[in-house]
Structures are given as structure tokens and as C-alpha cells.
Amino acid sequence: MRFRKIAAFAMAATMMLSTAVSTQAAAVGANEDPANTEKTDETITIALASEPTTLAPSLSGTAANEAQIVSSTLMDTLVRQDKVTNEITPGLATAWEWVDDTHCKFTLRDDAKCYNGDTLTAEDVAWCINDVWVALNATNDTGMFVAGAVADDEHTVTIEFNLASPALLGMLSWTNFHVFSQADVEAAGGMEQATKTPFIGTGRYRFVEWKTTEYIKVERNEDYWDPDYAGYFKEIVFKFIGEPASREANVESGDVDVAADMPVIQASAFAESDAVKTVLYNYGQNGHLWYNMTEGHPTADINVRKAIDLALDFDNIAIVGTAGTAQAATGYIDFGSYYHNDTYTPEERAVDIDKAKELLAEAGYEDGLTLNTTYLAETETVHAVIKECLRQIGIDLVLNPTDVPTFVQTANSGDYDIMIIGEWMTDRIPSAFPFIRWDNIHGFHMGGPQTTTDELDGLVHQFIEEKDDETALGILQQIEQIMKDDCMVSNLYPEVKGAILNPDLKGFTTLERGYVCPYNFYK
């Protein structure tokens, strides 16, 4: 009875939120908007969910949502990547050429000005790569795949990578691969001080002020090198408003123009409001339910994992998880990616309680069992549905809602039976499949799903390094088939992010991983 109630609620939610689907479609359209073409003296205020800990992530050896958003206004990357087509376009580099599998030569533009007015040179780029990316970021993406750089002449720099992969160029467009000069960093007071007062970079905007706990202010760079970019707003002010309801109210009141990082359920509630514009957008990350396959956990038994997979009502989970904006995942990779495979047929996604109970009995759990999961509060409703699904087959799922630090610690320690963690992959990335490779070099060092095989690990590396996209797609199919056969993970749904905007605002675009892009807005 309780399950039927949840299902009914989910269906009702689908109907109520059908408008949100059209909002998502609008969002995709908005992503294709050209950047603004005129300058004004207006200010745009963007409310972030929390205050960044640094304004120059690579100098701090870290990357966090808010820091990426703010620093994207101040600094540039060597190349850019179209978020829809994945096409690589010029940034600070006007051209690039692979010398061999691991060396790429970049020709720099000669009109990009550093904060101090000097032209950005190959020496500057080489210093940034060697002394910042590599030296300070050895354990994250920024430095993990780069061996170093050499300035060939004033405008040419060659970067050496420590693996061969066509995905490396796209990676250089991410905000943590910003480039800035040593002279700027020293003038700003050194590396540590530059993370707080980043008077550095060649970006669209210039740092003005960071008033801790209140706001960060940046001002349009009138000497920006890109003639195609105007910078509609003279100033961008970032405020920190932790409470989502308060962020939304600030947009409605006109105190703020953009409320970033809104939980999808809350954002979708405003889909029909005339007072604000709601944007719900898919950013290329599928949510996956990982099974802890470590010895001693019931989920180490494949029959338990398969039983859970058969008990999960993927359609309703997707409805609740995406506020009705997306269908259940049919593969590991997001629908929008070139690398998406339909690993599961609709029939394979159907709920089969009887079969699930049989499998549990085979595993020796005919009287049921208790499992635990830890999750962030924003996925509370998804976990409520999963708990109800598992109750149908006699599994009591203990729910442990928590905050980010505890979530990370639980993931690292492997102190869970099942856990939802998403993976972002719109294009091939060097750090793909972190949980099923031996080196596990990126993201959560999961205690459980890190169980893998030489075969899987080898396939992951082949997938990353393969030059031909179609061949890579074939390799990916093999990886997904192995994961499916072993039921290592249940693919749930494409994760959706939300933002609330001033209704007059246009030009909503995103950075990598769905971070709101702060500099393309206009009216």
C-alpha cells in the first residue's frame, strides 16, 4: 500500500512538473545563445550556495564549485570546448599541433594582456604549467596528467603529457587549467596571497574585492583580447546565500539576478512562476547506485546485487530524482554524450519482485536483510523511493542522511552497503571510471566499488587512450557489459541541476560539470 502511495505521488509529481520538462528544453536552447554583444554599466549579482575557499584553485591545489565559477571570470584557458558539440576552439592558444602522442605544441595569441598589462608569453605559460599545475596539483586533474612544459619561443609552448589520450585537449578547457603569469602572482603578493586577492589573469573580468562572508566583486576587463566578447555587465557581484529558499527569494525580490546551484525539487516548484525564470538542466552526469563488493558486505554476493537491481523501480526513481525532467538511465554514460550506450533494454529495467526474492533466497537471505546507505540531504526523496522498493523484497535499508564531509569520509572508508555517486562524462576524460581502475586517481577513493579486475582496468585505459572515437565507443560497450554482467552498479538517472534567474536575463550557459557560467549573461 505504501509503495502504491509513493508511486502515485511520483506520478502526480510528473504531471505537476511537466512544465519543468519544457523549462529544460528552454535551458538547452539558452545554452546555445551567443555571448552578449553590447556593454552596459549595469551590475549582475549572482548568489552562490557557499563562499569559495580560494579564488585561484590551481594555486590552492584544489578545485571546488564556487571557486571554479568565480575564477572563470578572471582567468583564461589555452583552449575552449563547446559544451554541446565538444568541439575544441581557440582560447589563449590560436593553434595547436600534436608533435607525438604525448607532446602538443601550442601557438599563443600575441594580444592577451596579463593583469599588469604585459603580453602573456610562452615563458609565462610554461611557468604556470610547471610551477603551478604540476608542482601544486600532483594529486588532482590539474597536475596529474601533465608532465611539464617548455617555451619554444616567445609565442610557442610545448606541453608534455604523461599519457596519450585525445581527451587531454578537452581537459585543458576546464577552469582549473587557467593560465596566468609569474609576474602577476608575485605582484599580487605571492602564491598564497594570490588565492585571496587574485590580481592575476588575462580574463574577461578583473578582481576588485573579496569581502569575506559577504561578497566578491569583479569588474569588466576593458582590454580583453577577444573581439567577439563584449561583457554586457560592468560588474559581477557574487553573494553567498546558503539557504536555497532564501536564494530564490532574493531573485524574486530583485536583490539577486541569479540563484545558482538550486536543488532540482525546489527549483522546479518555480517552473510556472512569472516572477522568475527557472532553468533545469542536464549537465552530462549520470547518477549510479554503487554496490560495496568488499568481502563481508551482503552486497559482495552477486545475487544480492541483482536482486536489488530487479527491485528498483527505475522510472519512478528517475521521476523523483530529476523532478520529472528525464527518463531513467539505460547505460552508464549520459544520454547526451557521444559515448552513451543503451546497455539495458526497457524489459531489463522492469521491476521483478518475485525474481528478486528468489535471488535473495539463493543468497541465503530468504528472511530478509538490513543494508545501509549514506547520502546527501538533497537526494532524500530518491532514497525514500529506493528504501520502499527494497522493502518489497525484504530488505530494510537504513538511511543515513549527512553533509558533504561525512559523505566523503563514508565513501572513502567503504562503510556502506550501497551508495549513490554520479560520474560526469560528456566527452572522454582522462580520469574516467575512477571506481573501477586500480590507480583510482580522481575523485572519491571509494572503499567499496574500487574492487575491479585487470581486465576492466586495462579496458578503461584503452578507452581513454584510443585515438579513434568509434573504437573507443566499442571498448566502452565491453566495459559496460562486464559491469552489467557482474552487476557492479545500477545506473539510475541523468542528474539535473537547477538555477533561478531574473526573468529579463538571457545567455544562461554552463562551464564544465554544470557550473553556472557567470560571464555570458545579458538582457
Add this chain to the structure above:
Amino acid sequence: MGRYIVKRLLLLIPILLGVSAIIFALKTVTPGDPARQILGNDATEEQVQAKRDELGLNDPVIVQYFRYIAGVCHGDFGESYRTGEPVLEELVPRLATSAKITLGAVAIGAILGVLLGVISALKKYTWVDSLVLVVSMFFQSVPEFVVGLVLIMIFAVNLHWLPASGIETWKGYILPMLTIGVSSIANYTRITRSSMLEVLGEDYIRTARAKGQTESKIVMRHAMRNTMIPVAQSIGTHLGNALGGGMVLETVFSVPGVGKYIVDAITARNYPSVLGGALMIAIILVVINLIVDISFVVIDPRLKTTIIAGGAKKPKKAKAA
């Protein structure tokens, strides 16, 4: 009196030891590694352990605790894991912000509460009395968080009179003050009403009436002073509660006060900031209570004997002068 103040200030020591010990104990059982928080998810286990060594987190808790206490004794509340700045330096401006909001909120609550309490007492058992009690109880029973959001919807979203968050201008202080203030009106109203009813039944009030004094003069000149003694006591308590309990509201209104500072620090497992903020609030609470006790003596010097002889014990009411 001097000895009494010193005695009360000495009580700070066990209170602060207790508060810090409790927070240290919570720190040991709270999941989430501060070193991992600082270094990010990409850091290796070796890097995390090195950071834990650097922060002294691998030492026994008792060693960490006494090291911290020794620092506090020298005015060193530690450095924020997040910014690397001394916690005390970060706390001072935030305390000033929180203090402004707290004082404003208490003033709003006390003024409106006393006014309504007096009206309620003078119109006892009438519909006015009932209405005042119902309205004030309503504001007390609705969570401050909800009151805050409703006030934002009314004054910021619909009327556009006040900002929905931040304190860039004086207008930004109004909604947080109002939210905390209206939630305490019921308390002041109830105390004022009962106290006023009691005082109005006293012989000296009857005498004043018999002398032909006007009702307004009786209330303002004779009844009000004695009515205010329990109200003053309540103000002291409310000051402490408002300061310590402003965490959620400071988050809702995005006010850079000590409450938001502690909430953000908890989320980031920034324990020096959590400890510093909590200890600072504890110190302020003790000092406020001391000031309130001393204020009783100022209001009615005859209470000097009672309070000082009986420690913190206070009488329910005082006889009229």
C-alpha cells in the same frame, strides 16, 4: 559587590572548560576529516595524514584539548583551517554584527511585548486581552526560520521595501531583527501581563487610586517600575538566546554574523572556528547574566542583599518603594 562580580567571573572558568570539553568530545565522534576537507577529495591518504600531523589532529584528544586551552589562556583561539587567519580576528567583526542584530531584536521584542502586556493587563478578560495573547503566542509557536522566510516574501519580494539578504545598508538589519524580535513578543507579553496584574493588586496602587491619581499616571509612575523587574530578567535571558540561536536566521538572511560563522565552520569541519565561536558566545552569555543581575540592584538597591547573599538567586518581585 566587587567580590560578587569576581566570584561570578571566576565561574566562567568551569563553564568555558565545560563548553570546550563538550565540543572537543563532539569533534571526536563527528564523522568528516578536517584534513580531507582542506585538501579536497583528490588528496592521497599520505597527504591527508601529513596534514593531520601538521594540524595536530593525530595527537590524543586530551593533548589537543589542553593545548587548545593553553592557547585560549593566552588569547590564542587558534587559526581557521579555512582561511589561516586567527579565529579571534575573524570573530570580532562578526560578533559586532550579531550584537547589533541581537540588541535590535531584543529591543523590538521587549518594546512590543511590554506594550502588549500592559494593554493585555489593563484590558484583562476582554477580547483585546485574548487577541493579544493569541497573536503573540502565534509568533512564538511558528519557527523563526519560517517567520523569516514569510517576512522576506512580504517585505522583500512583494513590497520591495527591504533587501532579502545581506547587510550592505542599514535596511538589511531590519528583517533579521524583526524575525528574532517578533518571536519573543509572547514571552514579554506574558511576563508583563502577569507582573502588571500582580502589581496592580498591591496596596500602594489602591492608595494611589484613592488619592485620585489618573490611571495612566498610576500605571506609568507606580506600577511600571516593579513590573519591569521580571521583564529585565527576561531580557537578559533573551539576549543570550538570540545571540546563540541566531545561527539559522543568519544563514537565511545571509548575515555575516557569528552564528553563520559557526554554521559554515561546522559544515567545513573547521573546528578552531567552531570552538572559538562557541566559547565566545559562552563568555558573552555569562557576562550578560552578570550584567542583568547587577542591573537588578540598580533598579532596586534593596535587592543587593538578596542577590549577593544568595548568589544568582533573584526574587520574583520587589515591594514598592
